[in-house]
Amino acid sequence: MGEGTPNDISKELAIIKESSRRYFASMGGYIEGDLIAKSQIEELRDYLRITRGNSVAMHPKLLGRVSSDQARLVRLFYKESGAETLRAAAEKSNGYEVFDRMCHQTKRFAELADAVERGAIETLIQMAAQESQKKSQAEQEKKDAPKRRTKPPRIYTLEDYLDAVAVEFEKKAAAAAK
Numbered sequence: 001m002g003e004g005t006p007n008d009i010s011k012e013l014a015i016i017k018e019s020s021r022r023y024f025a026s027m028g029g030y031i032e033g034d035l036i037a038k039s040q041i042e043e044l045r046d047y048l049r050i051t052r053g054n055s056v057a058m059h060p061k062l063l064g065r066v067s068s069d070q071a072r073l074v075r076l077f078y079k080e081s082g083a084e085t086l087r088a089a090a091e092k093s094n095g096y097e098v099f100d101r102m103c104h105q106t107k108r109f110a111e112l113a114d115a116v117e118r119g120a121i122e123t124l125i126q127m128a129a130q131e132s133q134k135k136s137q138a139e140q141e142k143k144d145a146p147k148r149r150t151k152p153p154r155i156y157t158l159e160d161y162l163d164a165v166a167v168e169f170e171k172k173a174a175a176a177a178k
Contacts, residue, residue, distance in 0.1 A: 072103035093128035
């Protein structure tokens with residue numbers, strides 16, 4: 001691994017991204033944009049640790065932003081035909097975050113699970129649009145409220161993870177430039 005210059009850090013990030021994409025591509029059934037689970041990232045991190053050594057890609061806070069294998073959304077995704085249905089709905093609904101929010105509401109989760117089981121992609125897209133509208137309205141109402149520190153976004157896909165890794169590498173590059 002490099003000495004920590006911005007150029008070395010940039011090269012290391014590119015290698016980690018490519019290695020990660022290849023690792024996931026080698027998984028049976030994985031399609032780019034699929035929902036990922038914590039165990040998959042743990043396996044990826046073990047692989048990267050073996051092949052690349054320790055790096056900021058192993059930052060423990062990143063793992064905490066990935067859904068556990070027991071999370072409702074993950075369980076729905078990995079049910080029979082769940083991946084195909086949720087993948088298609090998420091693609092048209094700007095990702096999995098809206099479906100994850102629904103999983104935390106008992107009634108909405110039941111509706112979500114039913115739609116996934118039936119393969120009702122259009123219903124899921126409509127549900128996502130309604131949920132997004134509710135969130136927008138709630139944000140408008142809170143607009144005048146004091147600002148709170150925001151949590152880093154959840155990680156739902158490999159690309160989300162690699163974007164989060166890139167942020168950690170940028171921090172390292174900034175520190176190296178000082």
